[in-house]
Amino acid sequence: MLFDRGARYFRTLGRRGRTVLFQLPLSGTMLLVILLASVLHPDLKWSAAFVSSLVFHAVLLASCAAVPWDRLPERAVLAIPVLDCLAIGLSREAGDQYLSVLSFLLVFPVVWLSYGPRRSGVVLAILAAVLSVAAPPMILGSGYTSASFIRIVLLPVILGAVALTAFGVANALRLHRRRLEEREAEVRELLSASEHREQLLATVMDTVSVGVWALDRNGHTMLTNRHDGSWPGLPAEQGAEGARTQVFGIDQKEALPPEQYPHARAARWQPFTDELVWIGSGTSQRAYSATCRLVPARDGGQAGAVLALTDVTALVEALSAKDQFVASVSHELRTPLTSILGYLSVALDEEGLDPDVVHCLEVAKRNAERLLSLVADLLTVASGTLTIQPRQADLAQVAAQSVESAQPRARAGGVTVTCEAVGPAAGRFDPDRLGQAVDNLVSNAIKYTPRGGTVTVRVGTDDGNLVCSVTDTGVGMTEEDLAQAFNRFFRAANAHSSAIPGAGLGLAITRSIVENHRGTVTLSSTHGHGTTATLTLPMAHTGALAASR
Known part of the structure; x- marks a missing residue:
């Protein structure tokens, strides 16, 4: 010294x-x-x-x-x-x-x-x-x-x-x-750069509207952009408010135990993505999307975790309001449509009608049935739930029935629809709901395939799974379209330009049906060269559907 x-x-x-x-x-x-x-x-x-x-x-x-x-x-x-x-x-x-x-x-x-x-x-x-x-x-x-x-x-x-x-x-x-x-000099330069990055990080974290917590190996907070307790739902160590606030699940009714709080799960190094939780009670209750990512250590273990909470109350309320509106409008439309179809059926039963009148009545009935089907789809989407009644059935038979019912529309459009099945594809599922899903896939394939094209439905088993694929030679989809295809009310740009009818609900409903069977549905496509939709249903899970539904 x-x-x-x-x-x-x-x-x-x-x-x-x-x-x-x-x-x-x-x-x-x-x-x-x-x-x-x-x-x-x-x-x-x-x-x-x-x-x-x-x-x-x-x-x-x-x-x-x-x-x-x-x-x-x-x-x-x-x-x-x-x-x-x-x-x-x-x-x-x-x-x-x-x-x-x-x-x-x-x-x-x-x-x-x-x-x-x-x-x-x-x-x-x-x-x-x-x-x-x-x-x-x-x-x-x-x-x-x-x-x-x-x-x-x-x-x-x-x-x-x-x-x-x-x-x-x-x-x-x-x-x-x-x-x-x-x-x-190097240390001073590194220290200066580190201080600059720390200031930049602090500024970025305080700018975003997402609550962020960085936790160390022991679950203690190392870095956060909320120091005033304005983000509730944390353990008692995060502040008095966090200790008083309850956290609820997605149903807003069942209070989660403290060990299931987002911060507690992150402290135990449990990764999760976009899990919806409700924090608080009464009029002050807020919805948050919680995400946790683990920080890897050099030794291959975990050095900590990062927790992010995003306030999505406005989004959830907007989606709820939209669903309620759609459900209300759809319910109000179903009653008059049912009445219209009844009177059209009565009118068509009359004898001696002029052929032109019969044709007009049939067109009106066909469009009314189409509108009623659309209303049913809207109600299904708005409810967000599907009733599944599994029973022993054959997916090959379900697909064959869908192809048979689609033949009139296919012939009218000049499209050839075929079904290929290698033996039975038996399992325990809801044939009516899966039939609806296959109908949607076949209907989409016919609508987007030009005259002279083909649609092929293949059914089989693969590695313990039931598999049904629908392949068309239609216009295909872009990467952007594929990314949004399962969103409700989404329609590709070529659908609008070609005036192809539809509301953009078929694929969303299909995915909901398949996921309720614990299966998956995927799309693969090349723009201008057709699309393949593949429905996969794990046979190992079909036996548990009855107990779970």
Whole structure:
């Protein structure tokens, strides 16, 4: 910690301040050595040459503080450690034998010279070491002795090794610091980006009208866009309001147990999609669509879950109002239509009618029956429920009857309808309801097949399932049409442009019938090359229909 503070303070100094800091250890150590020598050897004699060398040291320290190094070339400051080596050599040469230890002070200027990033600093340090032992005898006139020659050889070698070590360590530290600074910059950049993404996420979450909760491994909320308890139906840990509010199922009557609340299920890592729940009671009751997705962990497990609640009260109320309206209108239409059909039947029973009159009455009866069938479909769709009465039956026979009843319409339109069955397809289902479903598929195929086309109905079994497919060579469907084909009141664009009759309820009713048998119905088509509708009924489930209905 202290070293870090010192390093940060050192980087804040200018070149003059750094030069003074480099010089102070040498000057302080020299002063300490002189004081200790004076204390330990009171009789030590100080020659004029030695005092002059001390003055030289003082002048160098003053120069470090007085010279405007910022205005000089960067390497001009290296003159100070070179002169330090000379001053140390003079002090050692002019001092008493007890002061020969002053040679150790050469480490300070040698390290200073070797500290820089250039190798030339090492060479300069060795030359300065040679100068410290070769120049003083000439300057002071003391001459060279055998000991002087030994020092000229050995001291530069030793200090050269010190210089190389200092150079290596300094550069390693410099490289390490640079890498740390780069990593620090990367971390700061990542932190800044993370903060930006967090702010963006918070803004997005607070903008959407969907309540979102992110849960950790323990089921605790990590992130949410509702902190004021305005989204009820949560466990007690989510707020007092959540603890008081009841949650009901789709029927709005049966209260769910707390462990079946959306938040409780998400905390147990149970994924679900678009499940409708009613939260609250009385006039404040609201409908929510709940969805939960699990967050995968790196180890293959689960790291948490994300729960989303969407307020769909307005949509549910609008759909309910629409269904009620359709049911009311359809019910009001059924009574007069039944009466009209009755009177038309009575009129057709009269004898001696003009053929033109009979034709007109038959057209009126046919259209009235068609309108009554449409009213029945509307009532079926509006009620949202179907009564299923399963019994033992043969799907091949049901399909054959549908084909037979469709033959008049097919011949009128110039379409050939055939039925292909490979043996019986027996099972337990409601033949009347499935007959209605097959009728709808065959009727659609005939309507959308031009004159000269074919419609083929195939019945069989596949992997324990009853399968009935209706294939036509008609106009086909686009990808957009396929995506909406089972929506109520949907009709393809070519149906409108070709004036093909229909209300867009046949496929919706067919799917409802099949799903009530726990089966599926799918469409596959290529635009301009026909459509295949496939009805699949699991035989393994047919035995349970009677108990479940």
